[in-house]
Amino acid sequence: MARDPKNDGNDEKPNRPVENPLAFPVSRRRFLTGTGAAGLAAAASPLVPSGRAHAATPDGTPEQIHLTWGRDPSRSVIVSWASAAQAVNPRLHLGPHPGCGERIVRALQKTYTDGLNGQTVFTYHAHLEDLSPDTLYQYVLTADNDSNAAQPFTASFRTAPAGRAPFRWTSFGDLATPVTSWVLSYGQSAFAVQAVESFKPLFHLLNGDLCYANLNPHVQPAVWADFGNNNQASAAFRPWMPCPGNHEVEFNNGPQGFTSYLTRYSLPHNGTEFPGRWYSFRVGTALFISLQADDVIYQDGAAFVGGPAAPSW
Ligand SMILES: [Fe+2]
Numbered sequence: 001m002a003r004d005p006k007n008d009g010n011d012e013k014p015n016r017p018v019e020n021p022l023a024f025p026v027s028r029r030r031f032l033t034g035t036g037a038a039g040l041a042a043a044a045s046p047l048v049p050s051g052r053a054h055a056a057t058p059d060g061t062p063e064q065i066h067l068t069w070g071r072d073p074s075r076s077v078i079v080s081w082a083s084a085a086q087a088v089n090p091r092l093h094l095g096p097h098p099g100c101g102e103r104i105v106r107a108l109q110k111t112y113t114d115g116l117n118g119q120t121v122f123t124y125h126a127h128l129e130d131l132s133p134d135t136l137y138q139y140v141l142t143a144d145n146d147s148n149a150a151q152p153f154t155a156s157f158r159t160a161p162a163g164r165a166p167f168r169w170t171s172f173g174d175l176a177t178p179v180t181s182w183v184l185s186y187g188q189s190a191f192a193v194q195a196v197e198s199f200k201p202l203f204h205l206l207n208g209d210l211c212y213a214n215l216n217p218h219v220q221p222a223v224w225a226d227f228g229n230n231n232q233a234s235a236a237f238r239p240w241m242p243c244p245g246n247h248e249v250e251f252n253n254g255p256q257g258f259t260s261y262l263t264r265y266s267l268p269h270n271g272t273e274f275p276g277r278w279y280s281f282r283v284g285t286a287l288f289i290s291l292q293a294d295d296v297i298y299q300d301g302a303a304f305v306g307g308p309a310a311p312s313w
Contacts, residue, residue: 058085059083059084060083060086060087060088060143060144060145061083061143061145061147062082062141062142062143062148062153063081063225063229064082064224064228064231064232064264065079065141065153065228065232065235066081066228066236067079067080067157067238067239068080068265068266069203069239069268069283070127070129072282073159074134074159074160074283075129075130075131075159076127077137077239078126078127079125079139080125080266082121082122082225082228083124084122085122087124087144088143088145089144090109090143091104091142092139092140092141093139093141093142094138094139095137095140105127108124109124110125111263112254112259114260115251115259116217116220116250116251116252117219117220121260123263123264125266126141131159133159133161133162134160134161134162135159136157136158138154138156139154139156153236155237157238157239158202160203161283162284164285168199169202169283170196170199170205171205171207172205172206172207173206173208173209173243175210175227175231177189177211177212177223177227178190178226179223182219182223183212184215185211185223185226189230193234193235197234200238201238202238203238203240203283204239204240205241205243205288206231206235206243207245208243208246210245210247210248211224211226211227212247213250213260214248215247220250220253228264241267241288241290243292244258244292248260258276258277262275268280278292
């Protein structure tokens, strides 16, 4: 967590709190009217997004929504999500703000098929460029087969400041999911997400290990889904910048086992033929570097040494 160097260390207030989305001043009715998306209405509380109704049959309803910084955090943000089935016309409506109208951004689809249980995972990524620094944006996600189209998911985020400015970030790892039936998941992971929100950071560093799907090898996509829906309460409102750990290596998912991780996250490019595994980004005068930990490992690292619930082959 960053501290303003001008503070004496006793001030626990955020230096630059990113607004509580519940207190967003622009009414959703006014925003949605401006999107031109007829029939869209007010969204449910953004702090309980995982409690939204799920469709009886898999469809393109956005879930597991999370933000990452683009190349320049003051001007670019990527909104990523998944859906239980292929989305039709997945898109993001970027809300109006002073000096700029609305935009509709088509999402890029990235999919993979889990190498163990054969489930195909559909993910979507809306790249928002040419944003204004230190500016609050509201967005809506939907698709033609969004079962919540009448109340599409709505959230807000703030871009990073440009130049020298104080800001706050948070950081932790080994989050897992709150679904305790999964190996190495625990209820505290929900409280951890709430703790991040309580600080209202500009962004969060999500250090690997992430969800420990590899320790539940026959249901890896389901563990990722619980992880993403738990994180969404914060990650839909501020970037959560991940770093892969050894438990992001999964059996039969790509030559290095990172296919799930790499499909689900869109990250600043590292200029190599191995994008996404490591990267950097700059906020103000601070450079953040995310390094891949899976070079030489001696712990229970997925394809190298099976975990407690690993397949027997
Ligand atoms: Fe760990």
